[in-house]
Amino acid sequence: MDTKPVLITYATRFGSTQEVAEKIAASLGEAGFVVDVKPIQEVQGLDGYAAVILGAALYNAHWHPDAHQFLTQHKTDLMQRPVAIFSLGPISAGSAAMKNSRRQLDEDLEKYPWLKPVAMEMFAGKYDPTKPGMGFFYRLLPTRDYRNWTTIAAWASALPALLTHAEILRHA
Ligand SMILES: Cc1cc2nc3c(=O)[nH]c(=O)nc-3n(C[C@H](O)[C@H](O)[C@H](O)COP(=O)(O)O)c2cc1C
Numbered sequence: 001m002d003t004k005p006v007l008i009t010y011a012t013r014f015g016s017t018q019e020v021a022e023k024i025a026a027s028l029g030e031a032g033f034v035v036d037v038k039p040i041q042e043v044q045g046l047d048g049y050a051a052v053i054l055g056a057a058l059y060n061a062h063w064h065p066d067a068h069q070f071l072t073q074h075k076t077d078l079m080q081r082p083v084a085i086f087s088l089g090p091i092s093a094g095s096a097a098m099k100n101s102r103r104q105l106d107e108d109l110e111k112y113p114w115l116k117p118v119a120m121e122m123f124a125g126k127y128d129p130t131k132p133g134m135g136f137f138y139r140l141l142p143t144r145d146y147r148n149w150t151t152i153a154a155w156a157s158a159l160p161a162l163l164t165h166a167e168i169l170r171h172a
Contacts, residue, residue: 004050005034006163009043011056011064016126016145017088019150021055024086027156028053034113040066046077051084053164057125058089061104071112078115082166085109085117088125093146098122118162121155124148144166 006028008101010021018039025037036049046052056067071078089101102122124146129139 001096003034004048005036006051006053007043007046007049008035008037008055009040009070010037010054011040011117013057013059013064013132014126014128016033016128017055017057017064018089018149020086020123021053023149023152024053024055024156024159027153028159031157031160033160037066040064040070041068043074044076046081049081050167051082052078053084053086053159055086055088058087058101058104061108063105063108068108071115075112075114082163082170083115084163086121086123086155086158088123088147090122090124091127091144091146093124098124118166119155119159123152123155123163124127 007023008025008028010017012018016061025035040054040056054067055071056064058064061067087101087105089104089157090097103121105120126145126147127141128134128143128145129141130143148162
């Protein structure tokens, strides 16, 4: 991997995806990568980035609309560098919920056949009814944080090899 920074960008409504993005950024930083962590709306372009890590939360069976807009807007640039994808979804520790969220993501990304991520992962999410903007019924539910930081750290620690390998293949 060259010395250009890796962009880690995220689409979030309530902040839990941002915290995961920051955890991944810290891990890549420890591995010697230069990283730039940005909310997705602040990304102007991908020039100068060696690779992109894109994270977004699922809402009502679809990836955050800003993530879709990002994929459409930056298609050409994304095709020219390694891309890794993560999503936050299930508010449950169960494997059925995880499978369901993964299916939602897979179906949602089918419309981008050009997208060939070097890694793609679904993480359990966080539900916080105290956040402003939660609907009335949602506010009746308890706070639940199912994010597994060990799982997230393990995925992040595998990224340097995957990104570097993809970059080597690109120049072979
Ligand atoms: C109103 C609402 C709808 C949701 N819909 C889905 C869904 O369809 N599939 C899923 O896997 N997760 C769903 N989730 C869970 C979110 O993806 C999860 O809470 C995530 O951590 C939110 O990320 P954020 O804090 O970055 O916005 C939903 C959460 C809320 C509050």
